[in-house]
Amino acid sequence: MHTNDAALVSSNDVVLFGADTFASLAWFCLTHDSPWRVRAFTVDAAYLSNGSHEGLPVVPFEQLLEHYPPDKVRLLLPLGYHAINGLRRERYLQAKAMGYQFISYVSSRASTWPDLQVGENTLIYEHAIIQPFARIGSNVIIRSGTHISHHCQVADHAFVAAGVTLGGNVRIGEQAFIGLGAILRDGIQIAERTFVGAGAVVLRDTEADGVYVGNPARKGERTAQQVTGFQSS
Ligand SMILES: CC(C)(COP(=O)(O)OP(=O)(O)OC[C@H]1O[C@@H](n2cnc3c(N)ncnc32)[C@H](O)[C@@H]1OP(=O)(O)O)[C@@H](O)C(=O)NCCC(=O)NCCS
Numbered sequence: 059m060h061t062n063d064a065a066l067v068s069s070n071d072v073v074l075f076g077a078d079t080f081a082s083l084a085w086f087c088l089t090h091d092s093p094w095r096v097r098a099f100t101v102d103a104a105y106l107s108n109g110s111h112e113g114l115p116v117v118p119f120e121q122l123l124e125h126y127p128p129d130k131v132r133l134l135l136p137l138g139y140h141a142i143n144g145l146r147r148e149r150y151l152q153a154k155a156m157g158y159q160f161i162s163y164v165s166s167r168a169s170t171w172p173d174l175q176v177g178e179n180t181l182i183y184e185h186a187i188i189q190p191f192a193r194i195g196s197n198v199i200i201r202s203g204t205h206i207s208h209h210c211q212v213a214d215h216a217f218v219a220a221g222v223t224l225g226g227n228v229r230i231g232e233q234a235f236i237g238l239g240a241i242l243r244d245g246i247q248i249a250e251r252t253f254v255g256a257g258a259v260v261l262r263d264t265e266a267d268g269v270y271v272g273n274p275a276r277k278g279e280r281t282a283q284q285v286t287g288f289q290s291s
Contacts, residue, residue: 192210253268
């Protein structure tokens with residue numbers, strides 16, 4: 059979905075951002091279910107507590123250009139939804155500006171169709187169902203067992219947790235977070251940076267930065283930033 063004038067990389071080598079359990083999950087899936095070869099992990103220097111993760115080197119993101127330059131590796135940033143996906147958005151845009159190309163991962167166990175359109179730096183895990191005419195942006199995470207119905211649109215930087223059900227024509231805005239097992243009624247629009255709590259049943263359009271929980275889902279008093287932590291840098 060995005061054009062990228064980054065350097066061409068001839069190898070299958072990939073560096074993953076993160077050195078936590080979520081990074082381990084992506085490493086495992088890539089290793090067992092993709093042509094990509096994970097060579098290293100990278101984290102912000104402030105979070106560099108260990109020189110290795112899953113038996114591979116961990117290098118500071120601030121020194122990534124020296125260790126693994128953009129003409130040698132591609133990147134994948136399997137970051138969570140901290141700061142309502144703002145941290146993943148920021149690191150993705152930084153890495154893009156540094157000249158890196160990104161891979162995407164679509165599990166071989168996901169159910170997809172030939173018209174599948176997925177942006178870059180996107181992960182789609184096992185048993186996700188992506189129906190025809192659905193569109194998935196860049197820097198998106200779709201966790202396992204999610205049902206994305208026909209003509210749904212998931213915008214850049216969104217996070218859809220496991221077991222979510224989207225009716226047809228649902229639109230999920232940039233940086234929105236949809237919690238475990240939530241149900242989104244067909245045709246509704248989830249505004250940018252909305253936080254939908256686990257198990258919520260969302261029947262109406264949401265407002266940007268709102269937090270919605272319950273059945274039927276109601277807007278709470280806190281903002282999505284307050285629920286997911288503020289951006290530190
Ligand atoms: C909405 C959410 C952020 C609230 O978390 P929290 O601020 O820690 O809230 P608490 O657990 O302290 O609960 C506060 C109150 O809200 C209620 N509540 C919390 N989450 C709720 C939810 N998803 N739906 C309905 N009510 C909820 C609690 O029962 C509690 O009610 P009480 O005060 O009457 O006892 C969290 O529960 C949630 O849904 N997170 C999403 C988890 C998820 O999907 N993770 C994906 C991992 S990949």
